[in-house]
Amino acid sequence: xxxxxxxxxxxxxxxxxxxxxxxxxxxxxxxxxxxxxxxxxxxxxxxxxxxxxxxxxxxxxxxxxxxxxxxxxxxxxxxxxxxxxxxxxxxxxxxxxxxxxxxxxxxxxxxxxxxxxxxxxxxxxxxxxxxxxxxxxxxxxxxxxxxx
Numbered sequence: 001x002x003x004x005x006x007x008x009x010x011x012x013x014x015x016x017x018x019x020x021x022x023x024x025x026x027x028x029x030x031x032x033x034x035x036x037x038x039x040x041x042x043x044x045x046x047x048x049x050x051x052x053x054x055x056x057x058x059x060x061x062x063x064x065x066x067x068x069x070x071x072x073x074x075x076x077x078x079x080x081x082x083x084x085x086x087x088x089x090x091x092x093x094x095x096x097x098x099x100x101x102x103x104x105x106x107x108x109x110x111x112x113x114x115x116x117x118x119x120x121x122x123x124x125x126x127x128x129x130x131x132x133x134x135x136x137x138x139x140x141x142x143x144x145x146x147x148x
Contacts, residue, residue: 004125006130008132010133012112013088013095033111036048069084
């Protein structure tokens, strides 16, 4: 089992996003992506991730014909109706297909939150560390394998 720290940089290959900051949150059940607006147009969910101030903002409108709407408790314990999509996230050499709810995380430090549904039976969490997957990616892509 691999170790993750309290935060990391992840890739979302289906969404063409790389090295996006993610909070590792074992207190959250569902993973979440920062999305300012989402709407259903002719049965298709359309949304834009991040916001104009975010350095990785692309302005791409994503379209998903397969999605759900579900009540999810926010960090204050209040239920919110959110859109939920399935997409892939890359951590270390693992590509994990997982559910993400779309919510406004603009006032939060991390645009991506990885919850325990994604993490369980795959990773151990060491809160004294961070960016372990990102450092692994950098060292394996450059040919150096210094894990110190």
